[in-house]
Amino acid sequence: METVLEVRGARHKYGATQALDGVDLDVAAGECVALLGPNGAGKTTLVNQVIGLLPAGDGEVRVCGGDPRVAATRRRLGVVQQALGFPNTLKVSELVTGAAVRAGKPRAAAGPVMAELDLTELAGRRASKLSGGQKQRLQLAMALVGDPRLLVLDEPTAGLDVPARRRFWQILAERRERGTGVLLTTHIIEESSAVADRVVVLDRGRVLAGGTPDELVARLPDRTVIARTGLGLERLQALPGVVSLRTDGEHVRLGTRAPEALLRVLLAEDPGLTDLRVEGAGLEEAVAGLIERGAA
Numbered sequence: 001m002e003t004v005l006e007v008r009g010a011r012h013k014y015g016a017t018q019a020l021d022g023v024d025l026d027v028a029a030g031e032c033v034a035l036l037g038p039n040g041a042g043k044t045t046l047v048n049q050v051i052g053l054l055p056a057g058d059g060e061v062r063v064c065g066g067d068p069r070v071a072a073t074r075r076r077l078g079v080v081q082q083a084l085g086f087p088n089t090l091k092v093s094e095l096v097t098g099a100a101v102r103a104g105k106p107r108a109a110a111g112p113v114m115a116e117l118d119l120t121e122l123a124g125r126r127a128s129k130l131s132g133g134q135k136q137r138l139q140l141a142m143a144l145v146g147d148p149r150l151l152v153l154d155e156p157t158a159g160l161d162v163p164a165r166r167r168f169w170q171i172l173a174e175r176r177e178r179g180t181g182v183l184l185t186t187h188i189i190e191e192s193s194a195v196a197d198r199v200v201v202l203d204r205g206r207v208l209a210g211g212t213p214d215e216l217v218a219r220l221p222d223r224t225v226i227a228r229t230g231l232g233l234e235r236l237q238a239l240p241g242v243v244s245l246r247t248d249g250e251h252v253r254l255g256t257r258a259p260e261a262l263l264r265v266l267l268a269e270d271p272g273l274t275d276l277r278v279e280g281a282g283l284e285e286a287v288a289g290l291i292e293r294g295a296a
């Protein structure tokens, strides 16, 4: 299988902060790799190296075998990144057409991509007048119109409602079938569990763990304790053995490697606890557990 992204020994320092400390990463054609990790792990720094905004230091970044700091290589890349933005004074159709031309495609390539992303009716609108979700779809249209070999998506579904999110992943699945590789960062871990072939967990500039979502979950004996409780989130977070905490409707989900001890404390502290159950860890709990252990 052709490799569309190859990162070897990526390092980056901001002053005294070692943001990346020797990261290796590959994405094959058609593959979706999710880059996960806590705030400050180095995800944005790595993404910026992959899209050519930052030099690779003494490491190496190759997109389809080329250096992403070179314009010809960047044409093979599609990027959706909140920070990139676009000139708000231009109209939707002008922006998508401009992106097509920059990628070496005919102007006519813009129409079908705008239709694919439900932007046709908004073609004459200024980008500044779009809602957050519409801007997100515009960014994706601009990324896809060049028919990229590698798509780099940084929090791509932030601001999208549920139908738009579903449509987004559907469009991506079609592109992947045609061989486009995807590097994705997201804080919605359960989403990566559904869409990614592989997950790479980054922490303090290093790769902590990598594998399919199922492999990562299987590496840990962790469990998820789910309940309805009157205890506050701060108290729950401080309970012994809790490695992750998430609310899910009226329930809380506590990731732990010692479910029996946690259950005893929970029941003692909240006699009104209801709907209690214990499940295997999901990807979210597994990633939190791996980070807590600093597992390699």
Ligand SMILES: Nc1ncnc2c1ncn2[C@@H]1O[C@H](COP(=O)(O)OP(=O)(O)OP(=O)(O)O)[C@@H](O)[C@H]1O
Pocket: 014, 015, 017, 018, 019, 037, 038, 039, 040, 041, 042, 043, 044, 045, 046
């Ligand atoms: N421009 C900068 N100047 C100085 N330090 C920086 C700069 N950008 C990032 N850092 C530091 O580098 C480290 C990695 O940051 P980075 O933004 O890559 O992490 P991240 O994984 O994307 O985090 P988040 O999930 O919060 O977006 C952090 O310690 C951060 O404080």
